[in-house]
Amino acid sequence: MPAPGVCLNIVSERNLKDGQGSPNNPEKFLDQDFHQLKQFCLKERLRFVDNLFPPEIKSIGLGSLAREDLQRVVWRRPHELVPNPVYIVHGASRFDIIQGVLGNCWFLASVGALTSQKRIMKQVISDEQSFSVDYAGIFHFKFWRYGSWVDVVIDDKLPTFDGRLIFVHSKTPNEFWPALLEKAYAKVCGSYADMDIGSISEALMDFTGGPHMTIKLSDASGKLWETMRRAGQSESLMGCGTPGGAGLLKNKVLANGLVEMHAYAITGVAEVVCKGHPVKLVRIFNPWGDGEWNRDWSDRSPLWELVRPEDQKYNVVLDNGEFWMSMEDFCRNFSDLDICCSDVNFLAGSYSSSWKTEVHRGQWVLGTTAGGCSNDIDSFSRNPQFHVTLKEPVEDPRDESSPNLLVSLIQKSHKRNRHLATNFHIGFNIYELKNQREKYPASFFKTNPIGKTKTFLNAREVMEFFRFKAGEYLIVPSTFLPNEAASFLLTVYSKTETIIEDSSGYGMTRTKMIPRDNDESFQLFLQYADEYGEVDAERLQRLLNENLHAGHSQKKTGFSLDLCKSLVALMDLSVTGRLSEFECLRLWKRAVFQRDIFYDMDVSHTGSLSLNELRNALKVTGFVLSDSMLNLMALRYGDSNGEITLENFIVLVLRMDCMAKTFKRLAAGGPDMMLGENEVMFFIQIFN
Template identity: 55%
Template sequence: MPPPGVCLNIVEARHKQDGQGSISNPSFLFGQDYLQLKEFCITKRVKFIDNMFPPDMRSIGQGLLSPSHLAHVVWLRPAKIVQNPSFVVREFSRFDFCQGILGNCWFLASIGALTFHDKILMQVVPVKQGFEENYCGLFHFRFWRFGKWVDVVIDDKLPTINGRPIFVQSKKQNEFWPSLLEKAYAKVCGSYADMNAGTLAEAMVDFTGGVHMCIQLSNPPSDLWESMSRAGRFGALMGCSTPKGESPSLSLCPNGLVQGHAYTVTGVIQVMSRGKPVKIVRLWNPWGKGEWNGDWSDQSSIWKTVSPQDREKCLSVAEDGEFWMTLEDLCEFYTELDLCGLNPDFLDEDSSGLWRSSIAEGRWVAGTTAGGCMNNRETFWTNPQFRIKVWKEISTRTAAKNMLVSLMQKPDKRNRRLVQNFHIGFTVFEVKEKDQPHKGKFPASFFSAQKPAAQTKTFINAREVMEFLTLMPGEYVIVPSTFNPNETSSFILTINCRTETLC
């Protein structure tokens, strides 16, 4: 029997920590076992060639390169590019690389955040692989993909033109971990072209398998600074995005920011300027260049108003894509802030170890379990339903939020660009004792007579939607749904609940 309060048909995530698909026991993408493949290559004295992601045009994908450029692409192993290739030189750093011709700033900005957290980085990038002993042209990386960790093997043949990699660029010509990590994720997505355009949240969750929260900076919460500071202390990944411009292509604004672009949050600090505290945020552009030129930028005279110690600690005038700005400017010029941690501890002050995660997988099937949103009164009740109990009222010390609910669509296509995301959301209803059904689902009459206790603010066309909720003691039913009825898709419902509420 599940422990009291666990959602009906939902298992606690910690029960699956060591099972197939856990970080310690990942699944093999396409059944390719890294250790077996490496032993075979060493025994046979051959270098690995990955037939599941072959070094040819199929892996580059459609529409990314012009025919004239494709004609000049040559796939080379690192030893054919430089004389003494290294997997990593000294240590992993955001300054190791810059974005190539591929529109995957969302992925590279997430890697920039990843380099601050060795524990998470080592999960994604296994150690003890390189170009030295037992090298056989084989590498592997790990990503969390829709409920499970997968180990992804690749060969080290990289697409080049004139002897240089055409996608992510390493600033040290003999360092190849960025190019190989990018190739592994391209394999997961289906091709390099399938990595064009995306969101920080997608890559951050795939790097951590953890808890993600998105904050709309156009209407920031009053505790935004506290949330960012706490996320930094708990080792959460942070990034933010600028609004899209009128042009479909990226354009540089007069203030130095790029429209429709992802940035890594690399620092959060308060300094004294002219006798007053100022909250400033450090950001990094994955282009490896191109910086904000307003207040607190590298050349700003405002730096003369802070102490020499703060100036020495914070200010760098290198053209490396990294810069500072105030929290107010962050909210004015960026649209979203994404926070993602291994666990929910960063969600609340003094809450380390006080959260529990539960997860369920489900599916909407046209004609049976895809009833659409509440606008469809006759069919809404046919959607999957999940029940939870909140046993104890949260204390006033812990603010108002006691539950983070996430709904993620699970694709059924290999190529990321072919995935059709529906507009999704979820609705939460309180269940009174008189409402208890004899068996099975709550009927249409239950939902017709009820007002939602909580719900997503809007149904959006995204891989994942989430809401940070307050639920008082009682029993509830959560109904995930697409906006329109009869849309077939799989989903993952994750509930992160404060243990003091015993939900």
């Protein structure tokens, strides 16, 4: 039943408008309130145990450990492992981290990058937690997830073998922030095993909430060094990865000290002078905590003896997994560079512009809005459409040739567990247009887009910069293939005031339609009315099934008794459980009117409406629905193929009409309304 999820979506959207979802006011992940839970545990003298991510095998997941090893796991709190556990010892540092048996170097490399930016790190890792003051066995961390910051609550029970942590741990035996952070992220992913194998860009985004860019180092331009230098100055997080060779073992250590198919953090860049010539260097961190590059500019490279005295400070020989290498060697030995930031000016190459952000959530739903790319404009037109109004910008003169618009598209799988999620190939097109607010038909998309993603990528995010003049535009996000279902987050960053609207409609728009009269309807009523001149649900069922389909040979399922009870509840103004003459005739006339629309719109002559036909039929009845509302109708009233029968179509239209009129009455004083508990229960009973 869709209603609870829909209600949660409405609540979530309202909360976002009220400021929830920011780093200072994060949403509660899985609806767990850290402060309430902690106060309860302190009051009751309890140690918190998280029943939503319990210390059980299912939280570890399958694949990370052998089945026999899963039986050996013992969950222990830190004070059961060491006598004096400490949350953070002398500040959180990348050098604290030692990777465990889990293949999550992508996550730990991101943690290494995170610790190099202290302000951002404090958003994720609260340092106001302790194993001594007000200890209750409960901790929390904040991550950015698909448009909102969320506060993730965990207990401090950690998986161990023989009293030793299985997964990430600190080089300092009594320090536990790395293990607790990893557990919180495992909860977000679904299990520890769901963290196995990934892209460093994923965690970088979850640590910053900012736009992300990937640079293929084989195609890097001469501006790469300047890009990395500016990234370091703008509090960006950077990571990189080594390529994998055909037939080579995963994570094989190469002769040069680098690890095959491995994620690294970039923790700095510097320019030194060697024998009178400038040399550009990149500092890189291996999340294993050891294993370093052993060629030019490594810790013990003789080249360090040839630099200026003031550059000697960069050479620190600690064998801690961090090392320097030249820019040229970096591009030769690594495949890609990921940069994630909270400052769009950096990515755009701007100077002092103030960027504004608009975020919209949407869905590609099977049979309705999952239209695929513009190779087929008929199906492409079914995709969600967003109308963008760009105002004239006020810019720094130095920015007049730089981009003024950044469009980011992030896909979100409907799967709870990360390893079950599928990344589809996604992208978007942008069209210039004239004023129009309704959804654009297929014929419109015969025109060429003025902007689009360079290619469709099977990545979590695709983004592109543009420079557009002030005007009206349409953004159409899509998967490459039709009928690929997922949620998405469309974010538009601009240097000017921007108005973005869903072109498919604002929830539901009602245009009044008058059904035609029928003089024979009274005689029909008399045939089925009881001796009191009323029609109950059973009599209504016979009336509709024996008369409504007359003259139509297409398949029909008939009105069930439950549907007829719903119709009686909708039309029974006196709340007697029966329809009077006036109520029954009113229902019959509307049913006939909607039947004729149904068969007119059934262009495939199947006796049911596809979702595209449903949209057209509802428009004729007077309803213009947003994509999200149409998706909901398809889930609630469609069959397994997403098609709508005549019977369900009539019930749907009557319910929508009743709901629209009720809302109009309740919201007479303004655009919003408040419902009491009894009113909410009434709506559930009548309209569900």
